[in-house]
Amino acid sequence: MSGPQDRDRDGFDDRDGSGWREPEHLGEGSSRGDSTPGGTPPADPPQEPQRPAADPGWQPPGWDLPAAEPARPRDPGYEPWPDRPGPQAPPQQPPARGGGLFGPRRPRQPGEVEKVFAYQGDPVGAQGWAVQNGWEISDGTGPEDAALGLLLTTAPTRLTRDHRPAGVMRGRYGTLDLVAFDVVYADTRRMVPEYAITAAPVLATLPALRLSPVRFWKHRTGGLAPVPSGDPQFDDRWVLLSSEDSPVVRRLVEDPTVRGLLLDSDDGDEFWSAGAGGLSGGYVAAIRPDGQRPELIEHHARLLAAVVGALAAAQA
Structure with missing residues (x-):
C-alpha cells in the first residue's frame, strides 16, 4: 500500500496542480492562464508610425540622384573650338660628329699593340704561318713533345691533368730556337685552346724566375721573393719574383730593352723559367690566355x- 509520502514517487503531483508555474525560460505566464507569474498582463508590441504613401522610407546616400544623361543638350549657337595645330619647332640639324674648336677631329689611329692583337680573321692560321717559315709541326703526342710537360707543370697558371699541348710548332725566329703550342682541354667532343705558350730552350743554368704583370693573380709562388727594378713606373705595372737576388736576376729588370718592350705592351703575358731552383737545359717561356696565331x-x-739576351749578357 502507498501512503501520503509516496505521492511524489513518479515525479508528478496528483493533486489539482494549482501551485505549478512554468519556468521563465520557457515563456511568459502559465499554460493554464493568460497572465504572467506576477499577474501582470503582457505588454503590446510597439507599432510603427504611419508614413505617407509617397514616402519610400530610408535610402542610402546618393540613391535618389537623377539618372545620368550621356548627351546633354547644348545652348543654341554653341560652336566647338577648332582643332588647330600648335606652333612647330624648327627642324634641327644633327651636330657634326668630331667637331671641335679647330674643325673636325681626325680618326684615332690604333697603336702598335692594338694592331698586333686586333682580330683580323687569321686567314692563314698559326700552323700555315709555321709551314711558310719552315717550321716543323706535331700534334703534341710525339716523343719530342714529352719534354713539354715540364712547361705545363711549372706554368704560372692553374693547369690541371686535363690540359695538354696541341698544335706544336718548332722553328727558328732570328737567333732563337722556339717552340710554340696551344694548351688545350677537352670540352665534350672538341678540344678548346685556353693558353698559348712560346718557349726558348736555353743551356745556361737559371734560377727560378717569374716576371708577371702586377694585376695578375699569382700562383705557385712558394720560395719566390720580389726583386725591385728601381724604376717606379716599371714596378707599378710589373713584378719580378725569383728564388735568389743575384746580379743575373737584377740585370733582367734593369735592362732598358726589356723594360721598354714590357711597358709598351698591354700587360697580358707572363714569363718564367721552367723548373724550380737551378735548371740546366730548361726553357724561358711566355704564356698568354689565348690561342696561338x-x-x-x-x-x-x-x-x-x-x-x-739580358740573361745571357749577365752570365757572360
Whole structure:
C-alpha cells in the first residue's frame, strides 16, 4: 500500500496542480492562464508610425540622384573650338660628329699593340704561318713533345691533368730556337685552346724566375721573393719574383730593352723559367690566355729575345 509520502514517487503531483508555474525560460505566464507569474498582463508590441504613401522610407546616400544623361543638350549657337595645330619647332640639324674648336677631329689611329692583337680573321692560321717559315709541326703526342710537360707543370697558371699541348710548332725566329703550342682541354667532343705558350730552350743554368704583370693573380709562388727594378713606373705595372737576388736576376729588370718592350705592351703575358731552383737545359717561356696565331708568335718571339739576351749578357 502507498501512503501520503509516496505521492511524489513518479515525479508528478496528483493533486489539482494549482501551485505549478512554468519556468521563465520557457515563456511568459502559465499554460493554464493568460497572465504572467506576477499577474501582470503582457505588454503590446510597439507599432510603427504611419508614413505617407509617397514616402519610400530610408535610402542610402546618393540613391535618389537623377539618372545620368550621356548627351546633354547644348545652348543654341554653341560652336566647338577648332582643332588647330600648335606652333612647330624648327627642324634641327644633327651636330657634326668630331667637331671641335679647330674643325673636325681626325680618326684615332690604333697603336702598335692594338694592331698586333686586333682580330683580323687569321686567314692563314698559326700552323700555315709555321709551314711558310719552315717550321716543323706535331700534334703534341710525339716523343719530342714529352719534354713539354715540364712547361705545363711549372706554368704560372692553374693547369690541371686535363690540359695538354696541341698544335706544336718548332722553328727558328732570328737567333732563337722556339717552340710554340696551344694548351688545350677537352670540352665534350672538341678540344678548346685556353693558353698559348712560346718557349726558348736555353743551356745556361737559371734560377727560378717569374716576371708577371702586377694585376695578375699569382700562383705557385712558394720560395719566390720580389726583386725591385728601381724604376717606379716599371714596378707599378710589373713584378719580378725569383728564388735568389743575384746580379743575373737584377740585370733582367734593369735592362732598358726589356723594360721598354714590357711597358709598351698591354700587360697580358707572363714569363718564367721552367723548373724550380737551378735548371740546366730548361726553357724561358711566355704564356698568354689565348690561342696561338702568327701575330702572337712574333710578339712572344720579340719579348723572349730581349729576356734571353739580358740573361745571357749577365752570365757572360
